[in-house]
Amino acid sequence: MKKNIAIIMGGYSSEYKISLKSGNVVYEALDPEKYNAYRIHIFKDKWVYVDEEETEFSIDKNDFSINVGSFKTTFDCVFNAIHGAPGENGYMQGYFELLGIPHTSCNMYQAAITFNKRDLLSVLKPYGVKTAESYYLNYGDPIDEQAIINKVGLPCFVKANKAGSSFGVSKVHKKEAINEAIEIAFKEDDEIIIESFLEGKEVSVGVITYKGETKVLPITEIVSENDFFDYEAKYQGKSQEITPARLSQEEENKVHKQAKKIYEILKMTGFSRSEFIFKNGEPHLLEMNTIPGLTKESILPQQAEVAGISLAELFDNAIEEALK
Template identity: 35%
Template sequence: MRVAVLMGGLSRERGISLKTGRAVLRALELLGYEGIEIDVGRGLARALGDVGPDVAFIALHGKYGEDGTVQGLLEILGIPYTGSGVLASAAAIDKIFTKQIFRAEGLPTPPFSVLRIPGRAGGSETVEIELKPPYVVKPSREGSSLGMSFVEREEQLEAAVKLALKHDNRILVERYVEGKEITVGVIGREEIEALPPIEIVPRSGRYDFESKYTVGATEYLIPPRLPSTVIEDCRALALSAHRTLGCSGMSRVDMIVGEEGIELLEVNTIPGMTETSLLPKSARAAGIEFPELIDRLIRWGLEEER
């Protein structure tokens, strides 16, 4: 089987995507598949035509990969691919839209405000909810905590917004919830399962870009330091979030367990897929080794009717 691994790409998460792609290529070699590396650029359609793959493994993160654009191109070309389709990908990459869907469906998520900045791709500033610090300021359509700031005092807001504007003109201002940060992997196609949850414990106290990608900066606990009933509630909520957005194949659902209960933060449709990334860690805890996980994702992609 010829598997085109789409990696690299044009987003700010290019370096992370290359690591994911290389890990997938190593797994494909172990599985006996022909893995073909494609560093995604503007000539992707031509590159795919030259390769003629049986299936594409999307190892891209962020814009032009995780947002439904590449998925749409693959559907036009008639090439099966791994992971979620166009609609779920586009919805999940937009944190504001995701939270609006959660709220409409009655799923718990922290209160938030939306800022649209004039002169940046049109629109005017709008605020949906009045918030007081502390809160988290994030670009709506960016991953890996890029452009994110923690705001403890109102006078810090302007600098946080300026940083977020470097990445997006739509900005999410979300109430900061004190508690345990939990991530739950979900895998499957017609029948989905929630993998063992992971508790994220950054040594700095905040899970930002440095905490995510600096070796030794964060501890990951399986199982989390929570009652078993709460752990099962986390898994159930992850399944609900995955289904609500229409995800397929895999997702990683981030949430916080605070004094008021469990609240959803966001859903990643293409989480990091190196052997030490969170979703593979969780799969391994469930008895699924990395090559088997990659094989399942490919099989589900081939079976999916787009």
């Protein structure tokens, strides 16, 4: 009997357009002989099922079901394709766990920790995971530009603490630009992390649970045409994404081991994509994404393809793992 799969997409953050693209790729890739796939749009003002004619049907939030005419549909599994809030920060995970509905993303705690850059780095540092120097600011805190420079130096990165797709991120080269960068970051979140600039090779490492085992996918090297791997570089072709990355065997072994170690320390499940920069030959963690882009052009699907895993296989495995 075919399984009913709800593909949730959209969300409450600036990443919603990217999420809709990811969700539709999943919808198109799932085997119709095996699954009944339903596109579910999650927005602040509405949760709706969208059918082939683009007709919308409201979701009953009491049990996450839909009623089309007199027929009620419930779901065997949820495929989470929401980047940012509420799909990547633990909210949807907690909701589905309370309802007892399997989902393809990590659990609520892991989602909350990884979505909060400051908390993630704090949890991992005792395990020897190397990171950039950092300085924290909350909205309303006094801003001391010189204290920031003394801690992290220039250039530095000013980032929204809980945001993705490089929204709210600025690279700052001079003291006079710090305040403007902070204002940009506060448009995305009320917490900020300011990090020292790490000059070196940047790589992205996908780690997934595949057929019951932790699998590190082929590593991607990021070469941005812009000053850093910003929104344009990620989504508008202003970067080279080279898979497999041009690493020495020693570098590859180090980042492979580190990415797997982080995934297992955090007791992760589902998808993850971690970003590292090599400094003095050692990989330094920047962040981890637990709902990475899933379009055909996105990094993790590119890595899966190099590993011999098609989109259909990648998504099918995620559902099978969730249903176990």
